[in-house]
Amino acid sequence: MIKIAIIGGGNVATHLANAFSKTNYVSLVQVCARNIEQIEHLKNVTSITNSIELLKKADVYVIAVSDDAIGSVSNKINHQNSLIVHTSGSVEMQSIQTKGRKGVFYLLQSFSKNKKVNFDEIPFCLEAENESDLQLLETLAKSIGKKIYHINSEQRKQLHVAAVFVNNFTNHMYKIGADICNKHQVPFEVLQPLIKETAQKITKLSPEEAQTGPAKRNDQKTIQNHLALLNAEQQEIYKLITKSIQQNGKKL
Amino acid sequence: MIKIAIIGGGNVATHLANAFSKTNYVSLVQVCARNIEQIEHLKNVTSITNSIELLKKADVYVIAVSDDAIGSVSNKINHQNSLIVHTSGSVEMQSIQTKGRKGVFYLLQSFSKNKKVNFDEIPFCLEAENESDLQLLETLAKSIGKKIYHINSEQRKQLHVAAVFVNNFTNHMYKIGADICNKHQVPFEVLQPLIKETAQKITKLSPEEAQTGPAKRNDQKTIQNHLALLNAEQQEIYKLITKSIQQNGKKL
Numbered sequence: 300m301i302k303i304a305i306i307g308g309g310n311v312a313t314h315l316a317n318a319f320s321k322t323n324y325v326s327l328v329q330v331c332a333r334n335i336e337q338i339e340h341l342k343n344v345t346s347i348t349n350s351i352e353l354l355k356k357a358d359v360y361v362i363a364v365s366d367d368a369i370g371s372v373s374n375k376i377n378h379q380n381s382l383i384v385h386t387s388g389s390v391e392m393q394s395i396q397t398k399g400r401k402g403v404f405y406l407l408q409s410f411s412k413n414k415k416v417n418f419d420e421i422p423f424c425l426e427a428e429n430e431s432d433l434q435l436l437e438t439l440a441k442s443i444g445k446k447i448y449h450i451n452s453e454q455r456k457q458l459h460v461a462a463v464f465v466n467n468f469t470n471h472m473y474k475i476g477a478d479i480c481n482k483h484q485v486p487f488e489v490l491q492p493l494i495k496e497t498a499q500k501i502t503k504l505s506p507e508e509a510q511t512g513p514a515k516r517n518d519q520k521t522i523q524n525h526l527a528l529l530n531a532e533q534q535e536i537y538k539l540i541t542k543s544i545q546q547n548g549k550k551l
Numbered sequence: 552m553i554k555i556a557i558i559g560g561g562n563v564a565t566h567l568a569n570a571f572s573k574t575n576y577v578s579l580v581q582v583c584a585r586n587i588e589q590i591e592h593l594k595n596v597t598s599i600t601n602s603i604e605l606l607k608k609a610d611v612y613v614i615a616v617s618d619d620a621i622g623s624v625s626n627k628i629n630h631q632n633s634l635i636v637h638t639s640g641s642v643e644m645q646s647i648q649t650k651g652r653k654g655v656f657y658l659l660q661s662f663s664k665n666k667k668v669n670f671d672e673i674p675f676c677l678e679a680e681n682e683s684d685l686q687l688l689e690t691l692a693k694s695i696g697k698k699i700y701h702i703n704s705e706q707r708k709q710l711h712v713a714a715v716f717v718n719n720f721t722n723h724m725y726k727i728g729a730d731i732c733n734k735h736q737v738p739f740e741v742l743q744p745l746i747k748e749t750a751q752k753i754t755k756l757s758p759e760e761a762q763t764g765p766a767k768r769n770d771q772k773t774i775q776n777h778l779a780l781l782n783a784e785q786q787e788i789y790k791l792i793t794k795s796i797q798q799n800g801k802k803l
Contacts, residue, residue, distance in 0.1 A: 492672045515719070
């Protein structure tokens with residue numbers, strides 16, 4: 300039985316605590332949050348505390364706090380023989396301040412407080428300093444999930460910026476689509492099947508193979524017609540992405 | 552029983568022909584394509600021809616050809632009492648050359664030749680010059696689909712450019728994500744659950760409400776870290792979309 304403790308009171312900490320509390324192979328010995336009210340709802344499933352210094356002994360401490368606090372929080376854990384991991388996509392493993400063992404337990408997904416999480420679908424990106432700790436993290440991950448990857452700190456940084464493109468920037472493309480619809484009294488739901496299809500397509504084809512449209516075809520007539528319909532800010536984005544799609548075509 | 556004929560040999564024409572050939576309320580009397588080999592496979596379900604001039608009498612002619620050919624094709628149909636519609640997202644209804652009745656039967660989805668189409672999921676965007684023709688198109692649409700919208704030519708033009716943002720430009724965001732992954736030996740599949748989640752989220756929240764990430768939070772430290780990881784072309788896109796997300800924040 301692996302004993303773990305979770306430090307943090309936010310979405311990631313809460314979802315992890317709920318998931319680990321239901322497994323057979325992992326014992327969630329404690330959850331710790333500075334503001335103990337955030338984790339009050341967990342007191343039926345495990346011990347809760349607001350004092351890092353008084354944390355119970357565990358095999359693995361999972362720090363799920365804001366990026367800036369990872370260093371100072373890890374520094375306060377008094378169990379130097381245990382593995383200490385953080386859950387951040389953008390912080391290096393070496394930011395963990397301990398003389399002992401370090402690792403990363405990063406879940407690549409955006410979590411919402413009230414939305415149920417299907418851990419089977421979420422990629423677990425694991426990193427450790429040696430093979431036995433990596434195995435330990437893998438055992439933890441497999442107790443609640445299915446998609447396990449070994450990702451080092453450099454790869455994780457790259458994944459984090461790639462995630463901004465496919466998540467935040469994609470969402471902004473949806474936003475512009477919604478703005479255009481709203482302005483012309485067209486319900487945004489008309490675009491939703493296309494959005495779904497676009498996201499599904501790249502599970503079968505690479506995004507490069509999946510590309511279609513006026514930029515790819517270099518259909519100047521349609522491109523000019525489209526630009527005439529857009530405001531200045533939308534035009535700037537339309538032109539830049541069209542250029543980028545076409546430059547990519549030339550590189551092939 | 553409504554009699555229809557379809558003109559065209561491409562993806563839209565083929566998928567529509569297959570769908571209409573299976574309905575009870577619509578009779579597909581003929582399919583016509585210049586290159587008859589394209590529609591050879593339909594000869595078991597309906598009459599086929601390569602001559603527009605010899606088209607059989609129908610209540611509705613559905614022109615599913617390239618945008619540039621809609622005018623000339625419509626001009627050759629010798630049945631002036633019938634309703635003639637095209638299926639294009641970017642061509643005005645008035646481009647149909649007939650002294651008779653005109654309309655639009657636009658399916659907002661990207662069709663692939665070999666991929667099965669679920670018409671229940673596809674928005675049918677209908678336009679006609681009068682209420683009775685709109686009802687006629689609605690009956691046609693309902694015989695094979697479920698999502699029916701009345702969209703005029705101006706709205707349809709706007710939808711078409713909005714679709715470029717949510718489909719082609721979103722796919723390019725996936726492409727950049729995949730490029731970053733490939734460069735650093737990370738499998739692109741790690742990003743796919745996030746892509747799926749991002750697309751699903753906006754069926755519950757507006758894209759504006761769904762936005763997260765460093766641009767939205769104005770997290771300059773992360774933004775600068777990200778820029779340092781990107782090539783010049785990716786940086787330009789990152790900066791412009793970040794600026795656009797932030798400008799939008801200010802407008803609220």
